[in-house]
Amino acid sequence: MQPIQATNYSVYFNQDCYTFLDSFLEENNYSKLFILVDSNTNENCLPHFLSLVATEIVIEIIEIESGEAHKNIESCIQLWESLTELGGDRKSLIINVGGGVITDIGGFVASTFKRGIDFINVPTTLLGMVDASIGGKNGVDLGNLKNQIGVINSPKAVLIDTIYLETLPQNEMRSGLAEMLKHGLIFDKEYWTKFNDLGNLSSDDLDDLIYQSVEIKNAIVMQDPTENGIRKALNFGHTLGHAIESYFLENPLKTTLLHGEAIAVGMILESFISMKKELITLDEYLEIKTTINSIFERVVFDENDLDPIIDLLIHDKKNEYGTIQFALLDGIGKIKLNQQADNKLITAAFDDYKT
Structure with a gap:
């Protein structure tokens, strides 16, 4: 499948995802690589993802609880604090591996940490692949009100590997x-x-x-x-x-x-x-x-x-x-x-x- 060219980034599919990512990491001198997952994708998707990523950059895994109930400012504060404690800086990269909650909150946290650092979305749900990770919308809920706080900011890429769909109910x-x-x-x-x-x-x-x-x-x-x-x-x-x-x-x-x-x-x-x-x-x-x-x-x-x-x-x-x-x-x-x-x-x- 040919990559789809979006505004300021491309969407890659299946094996092309990892070919692109390896080249991208080699070409960009990132200080540290943070991978954001939830409790489900940490167990079911992260091992496959890491097995296909070749880089010498230091990798830190950050996990949050799964579910819409955790897509809020409180989770963002925890993530900003984790990035700070783990030495995140303006030259860090965040890779969001998960469904719509992870790509939404991960993109928002990346767009606001240190006034903005680079991020890549790796959607692992069907909803994330066809909707949440595409289009540059990043944000969180305000109480029970959906997506009230956020920004429009493009990722460096979206990587869609449909093998992750095998993990879904x-x-x-x-x-x-x-x-x-x-x-x-x-x-x-x-x-x-x-x-x-x-x-x-x-x-x-x-x-x-x-x-x-x-x-x-x-x-x-x-x-x-x-x-x-x-x-x-x-x-x-x-x-x-x-x-x-x-x-x-x-x-x-x-x-x-x-x-x-x-x-x-x-x-x-x-x-x-x-x-x-x-x-x-x-x-x-x-x-x-x-x-x-x-x-x-x-x-x-x-x-x-x-x-x-x-x-x-x-x-x-x-x-x-x-x-x-x-x-x-x-x-x-x-x-x-x-x-x-x-x-x-x-x-x-x-x-x-x-x-």
Whole structure:
């Protein structure tokens, strides 16, 4: 697979990752190499990664607890302190080996330590490969509010080795599929249709789908790196999806949802809103709803859940002047930005989701 050229960096695949990395480390005189992992990737992914890295640079491993609950400023403080204690300086390099939490927080810590040091992302989850590690967004949550603190700053490279997917449970694989489905819905109808029958996909097919998904996201990001226009398309399903994810994260009576599980619900809800605004047809909506529900388990909502979820929408980063902004479908494969929906329509979307 040919590398994909992004703004200021490239995305490499499989064996090319390590060929690039060895040359990059040889060419750059880094003082120290820090590898950030969580408790899962330390055990399941780091040994493979280290076995393929050839360098004389001193390597320090820094581990944090896994999970969205640890993507916060408190973890950043611990990481900044660890970097300081271990002798990190302006010429250090951080390599983030993990899922979206690791690449998000690792990129943010690197971008702010000593006013910014270099970093490389090595995503080990499907979600990280097709979404979190691509596009230069780095950040952490503020309490239960998703990605409220952060910066846009490019890594030196993104290294995607699909062998790491063998370490994932099925729910984590499905979580990544949500973002791939989104890329088809907002950008490429033909790509979307490939997910109508997942049963016949081989591992080679999956590699190709991952590659195409990265191409789609990268094409959008390169047009609008700082999210002033078309990049907002990537938020389809996320306005309601993030509110749902945050609500389930903070509510002790709810089982925490993976990012993709919440976004899958958000895409169905926002497709319903698109239909009601006559941007997609009923048949298109039912196709979307049926396909997503065939992959993801239905999430149960009580009547008491809706008001607090809707209240969380005001914190969405796309909002302008206090108005909630949706990126809605304009037919499958196209998007319409800066759309509004009142609470009555949002409630109707939840009611339809339950049926």
